[in-house]
Amino acid sequence: MVLPIGSSIALAISRYDQTGNWFVYVNGMVVGYFPPAIVNGMDGSTQVQLGGIVYAPPGSKRPPMGSGIAPGPRSNNGAAKFKSVETRGCTKVKVRATKDVENSNIYDVMVTSDSEFQYGGPGDA
Incomplete structure (x- = not known):
């Protein structure tokens, strides 16, 4: 989904019913x-994971991710x-970032608080 810079959305994932x-x-x-x-094992799940991918054909410059601005401490x-970021129905919440980034100068992710993380970067376009 492409959103204009500065956009804000409410994202929720929930089990709808007993099915x-x-x-x-x-x-x-x-x-x-x-x-x-x-989705195997969703009923007994213990983690919520989010991820993102930016694609460029082989040999092409990689496009920006997110707002095009790299994460920072502010x-x-x-x-x-x-x-x-929150979960319901659990007693312990831990937000953490696992980087699967080949070049953190163009894309990165950073946890900035117990309930917030930043992501993205300028790419090399």
Whole structure:
């Protein structure tokens, strides 16, 4: 999903009913559906994971990710971010970032608080 710079959305993932169906909501509208048959172990899950990918054909310059601004220690630096990250129905929440980035000068991720992380970067375009 491409959003204008400075946009803010509400993202929610929840189990809809006792059938085990999971839905993804953006600003209250359903944008994704995951029946339990395609997601093994969702009923007993213990983690929520988020990830992102930027694609460029081989030999092409890699495009910006997020707002195009790399994460930094200040919350208001302009980098794309997830804020107010929370889970319901659990007793312990830990936000952590695992980097799978070949060059952190063009893309990066950084945890900036217990409930917020920033991501993105300028790419090499």
